[in-house]
Amino acid sequence: MSMMSEFKDFASKGSLVDMAVGIIIGAAIGKMVGALVDSILMPIIGVVLGGVDFSSLSIAVGDAQIGYGAFIQALIDFLIIAFVIFLIIKALNNMKKASDADDSPDEVALLTEIRDLLKDTRQ
Numbered sequence: 001m002s003m004m005s006e007f008k009d010f011a012s013k014g015s016l017v018d019m020a021v022g023i024i025i026g027a028a029i030g031k032m033v034g035a036l037v038d039s040i041l042m043p044i045i046g047v048v049l050g051g052v053d054f055s056s057l058s059i060a061v062g063d064a065q066i067g068y069g070a071f072i073q074a075l076i077d078f079l080i081i082a083f084v085i086f087l088i089i090k091a092l093n094n095m096k097k098a099s100d101a102d103d104s105p106d107e108v109a110l111l112t113e114i115r116d117l118l119k120d121t122r123q
Contacts, residue, residue: 037077
């Protein structure tokens with residue numbers, strides 16, 4: 001088997017393609033959530049807290065500036081992204097449960113019984 005055909009088999013596997021799509025969508029969601037937090041949520045939180053701009057919050061320790069405001073902003077980004085991913089996974093799991101319920105054992109047993117009855121009437 002040539003290296004090109006091996007690579008084609010590797011690249012065409014469903015799990016690899018699914019992972020690539022997930023990474024691309026994750027990056028896009030990350031950018032959207034970052035813009036949401038930076039442009040909408042943080043200014044609102046800043047107004048509620050009396051005009052505080054989180055991105056500029058820092059503490060001077062000697063000659064160094066420790067910018068904890070950027071950390072607070074990154075923490076809020078992370079929490080929102082984690083919550084959105086949780087909601088997506090929860091929705092996917094609910095859809096999977098619904099599709100699994102469609103193939104219930106009762107239907108299989110009923111179809112088997114119908115098949116057996118049809119077989120008996122033909123004989």
